[in-house]
Structures are given as structure tokens and as C-alpha cells.
Amino acid sequence: MKKLDSLRAHLLASVPEIGNSPEKMEIFVDKGGVAVRAGSLSFEYSYTASVWVQDYSGSVDNLLVPILAWIAANQPDLFEKGQRKPFTFESELLDAETCDITISIDLTELVRVEQQPNGLKVTHLPEPIINDAFAGVPTGTNLWAGLIEDGAGMVEIVTR
Template structure:
């Protein structure tokens, strides 16, 4: 599975506090399953819930959510396109620690398609796998721009807020 590490790397780039303090960011998988259609091919799909736990977070949750939405639009667009997945596939909870910090848990339902192909190398039959990327909703330049903007986004307090 590749998406959990990609997601972790993206959050660390987007949130300098997580890059400076990587111990505050934990990413793990639970409730995973494998989907195979029963055809002769060996290709399959991972389906799982990735859990992201951020501890001692002292900033707005918006600083976490905006980069996550940008990442998901590129790497898991069906999460927003499908009405049922849109309402149930991206969840969070927060434990308020004190007047400055909170622990935040985020759960996201992800999937990854894996193509399994046979090939012969030097007379030996081998199986290779290739993770199939998600379709892009925009041109590559537009997606990169959206991700870059999210990664650079910061909250600016408004006087009196």
C-alpha cells in the first residue's frame, strides 16, 4: 500500500509543525480488506481505513483539513464524487487537552488498485505488481497547483477573533 505514506509525507510538507515534530503524527491502517472479482487475473484492490492521529495540535483544524482535501481530490477523487462515500468516508474526532491544544483523530476510507502481471525474465516466469493511480479530475498542472496552494495555506487571525 502506498497511499498512507504519501498522505503522511503530504501532511508533513503542508504543516511545518508536523515536519519539525514528526512524533506528533501517527498514521496507521485498520479495517482493511482485499477485493478480488473472482476472475482468472490476480489483480485486486486494497480497501481500508487509514487513521491519522495528531497529538498536541495547537493550530486550527483547518490547517490539517485543507491539505487533506487537496490530497484526496488528487488521490481518491471518488470520495467526493460518490454521495454515500462523501458523507461517510472522511471522519474525525478531537479531544480537547487544554485551552491551547487538542489531539485529533482522522479516519479516511481509501482504496488502491493493484494490477498483477506475468512476465518472463531470463527464462523465469515472474509476477509483478503495479499500483494503478487514480484518475485526475483536472490537468496535472492544475492538480499540482491545487496541492501546492493547500500546502502553503496558513490561517491569518482576524483582529478580534
């Protein structure tokens, strides 16, 4: 799972309190699963990544904002969900200056598996680019609501 390594590197570089004491942070998978389709070895990881920071004395904002920036680049669909809650967190106050904090992020990773002459090629696919709008389509148009099929089996998109 490549995203865990990416998240770790990002937090080490972005949060001085973690970069100066990397032993205070652990990243692990709390719950995970794999989704497949018949006839293919390609699959999708889905899991909850947990970031646990012990004895954190910095501003919680200085931890959460880099995580939001990482999500925007690495799991942008979390910003598209109706509830607009890309992660959850729990915190235990240890004293007036430090806390333990756990952040939980639901992540997915697409993995393509292809047969090659000398074996299998495994490729972790990048996140799709999510554009806010389509050229010439009014904001708020539900593009999928108007799918129709003509007599020749061709699908046409009809916006309403």
C-alpha cells in the first residue's frame, strides 16, 4: 500500500514536531479489504489508515492542515462526499501542553495486474483527476441521470 508510505513522508516533511521526533508517529491499517472482479487479478485496496501521534505538543492545526493537503492530492474524492468529512480524529489530553491524537482516513488504491511474457506486472494506478466542471455543461447538471440507449446499443448522454 503505497499511500501509507506517501502519507508518512509527507507528515515527516510537513510537521516539524513529527520530523524532529519520528518515533512519536505510527501509521497503520486499522481495517482493510480487497475488491476484485471475476476474470482479473486487478483489484482495489480499501482500508482505514490510522495515524497515531504520541505526546504531540504543537498546534493541532499544524497537523491537520498538512493531512488535508495530502488528502487533496492523494484521495481527492474524500472532498467530494456529501458530508465533507475527509477524516475523523480522537485525542487524549495528557497535560496542559501535550496530547495523543489518532487520525483515521478511509483510503482506496487501485492496482492493475497484467500478464506479461515473463510474469505478472503490478501497477499502482494514480488517482483520477477530478475536475469541478465540464466545458459547456452548466454547474449542477447530473450527467449520469440522462443516460439513454438507442436502438443500435449506443449510449448517449442527454443533460436535462
